[in-house]
Amino acid sequence: MCGIVAYVGQQSCASLLVEGLRKLEYRGYDSAGLAILDKASGETVLGVVRAVGKLAKLDEALREKPLSGTVGIGHTRWATHGRPSEANAHPHLVGDVAVVHNGILENHLELRAELTAMGRKFSSETDTEIAAHLIDLELSRGASSLLAAVRGALGRVRGAYAIAVVCRKEPDVVVVAKSFSPLVVGVGEGETFAASDVPALLAHTRDVIFLEDGDLCELRATGVKIERMIALGDGSPTSAATRVVPVERKPRRIDWSPAQAEKQGYKHFMLKEIHEQPTAIENTLRGRVLLEEGDVNGAEIGLTEAQARAIKRVVLVACGTSHHATIAGRNWIESIARVPASVELASELRYRDAILGEGDLVIAVSQSGETADTLAAVREARRRGALVLAIANVVGSAIPRASDAALYTHAGPEIGVASTKCFTTQLAALLMAAIWLGRRRETLEPARALELLKRLVEVPTAMRETLEQADAVAKVARRQIVSTDARDCLFLGRGLSYPIALEGALKLKEISYVHAEGYAAGEMKHGPIALIDAQMPIVVVAPDDSHYEKIASNVQEVRARDGRVIAVVRKGDSLIGSIAQDVLVVPFVHQELTPFVTVLPLQLLSYYAADFKGTDVDQPRNLAKTVTVE
């Protein structure tokens, strides 16, 4: 998730673009850069300045090499392909063309090979540079305008993008386009803007056009021309001929305050991030799930086929929410790849004199990629000869760097301290790793792999449907937790719902300060049942899976002791649904995939409980987003 801005008008735009990027810095700050067209000397000059790190570094670089001109583009990067470095920073310059991009081009490897074979040289590891080459290629082949060249180039790419392009030969124009990644156009008096998000525009205009997927626009100081690409490219050399129709999109007047706008109208980052989950999963699956082959793209995992076959045991290591994701991951690895697997808390593993070595695959899971205990466990595992695969969200962070291979979640920056979208994208990465291992080790039938992958790509739709019930969950939070001033809460689940019970309890603790315990439902009789009385809400995660009947008995046992049950059940459930005081409903999904939907009402339950109690949802007391001390 990167931030892009663009300007075409009468003002000298360098500082205006940097100020726009400052409003988008929450989207990433690995590096930043500007490209500006300057016509002052008669001949147009395309100046580019880039710097690694936060915007302050770009400010410094611009003091050393100032840019002037009234047409330009800017970018703040959250790395996905290629480490944070100046060479990988945007804008990418090829010939007379400069490009900034937010998104992931799925077929970048194929296109890079094709362009390399044509003699083209690359100066970065990014997928974006491919787009810059394709546009330059279209121009060299006689495209009639920059707009036509961008249209032709986009016909060759598959994936997600919001891009902005300038070209020295058309100094009064910025071309922008959108597919899956967000992009808004700002309409001013004698000036036109574009940005990834509204806050970057609010200082200049409140009249914005929210672009739709397939929109391609030519921005000039006098206004915007929009066309819609009907058939987006499938990546093949013949797909560049995209049919277009002109479209008219009316600007909308925005009346959000700047703070509201940064959260896209949501009250807190956590709530925004909860609602971003379907898109975050789509981004994490993009380019990795190969439906035609019923497989996962091994190039993205980074291990060799021989390494996959040589593994004797998998040890999953993490902390906090990431640890909960590893419990589901362990179940998938055992059931799909049929390798013995265990989970370890990083803080325990690192000091336990554990037996680790050759034949072991350690999978280290971390949102930040910087958690001190997980990093130490990774180093210890490698010292003892184990192979380490990192699953991390922050590209180039310490844990992937210290590992043999890295599979990145593409959740985008997570600002709320309580992890939400990173948890579900970790689940997606772990499931893909299990499927990839299962196929390599021939423990997973191709037909079952295909079925799982098909159902996995449908998960974002089921998540969207689940999130539509946010208001109903808010009412349950008020009725069962806030109005009753609940002090303690029990979360129960079995199988893949057990880590979800743990995660639901952790979320409630960390942001609403209600004491909560997550338990394997089968363990209830071994202790926690003594706590049950009419005061205690008990959240039971009971989707439609092979544990359903057993968990239904647990619910009966709770009700027999006057416990107040909030049940997460499948839509249409009539058994548990009829005995629970409240139900939080999720749509039907494949039984291996229930965690993706059952966790959502629990995240919302905690969010609303905390919000109604008035706690600091995004920065709960005593907690830090990244725990770099042990």
Ligand code: M6R
């Ligand atoms: O960055 P990591 O995933 O390694 O962080 C691990 C934990 O610190 C983190 O999940 C923590 O438990 C969150 N606050 C949970 O919401």
